[in-house]
Amino acid sequence: MARLLAFxxxxxxxxxxxxxxxxxxxxLFGKxxxxxxxxxxxxxxxxxxxxxxxxxxAGYLLNKDRKNGRIAPKYQKGPK
Structure with a gap:
């Protein structure tokens, strides 16, 4: 059920x-x-x-990748 809701x-x-x-x-085509x-x-x-x-x-994918730790350090949340 959760997957259907996410879809x-x-x-x-x-x-x-x-x-x-x-x-x-x-x-563009004038209709x-x-x-x-x-x-x-x-x-x-x-x-x-x-x-x-x-x-x-884009926000969904960024949030999902942050949770899985698959993004560059400059896009991580929090102090640097």
């Missing part, structure tokens, strides 16, 4: 990042999607979704 928690940011890429692609009245708004929402989705994954 769902990681699936949401992946879908968000995918939607961000789709919004950016549609803006306006219905909830957005302007291209610039669609582009900004796409950038935000992409950054939040990838940022969540």
């Amino acid at each position: 769902i928690v990681l699936l949401i940011p992946a879908l968000m990042a995918g939607a961000g890429i789709k919004f950016l692609r549609d803006t 306006l999607i219905s909830p957005f009245p302007w291209f610039w708004l669609q582009f900004v929402v796409g950038i935000v979704f992409l950054i939040l989705g990838l940022g969540f994954f």
Whole structure:
């Protein structure tokens, strides 16, 4: 059950990042999607979704690697 919950928690940011890429692609090709009245708004929402989705994954991986001791000393938490 815990693995399924972890999968769902990681699936949401992946879908968000995918939607961000789709919004950016549609803006690049000049296709306006219905909830957005302007291209610039669609582009900004796409950038935000992409950054939040990838940022969540990056933070998750950094935290997991810190627990397992597989990162460089400069990225370790605490005093140096």
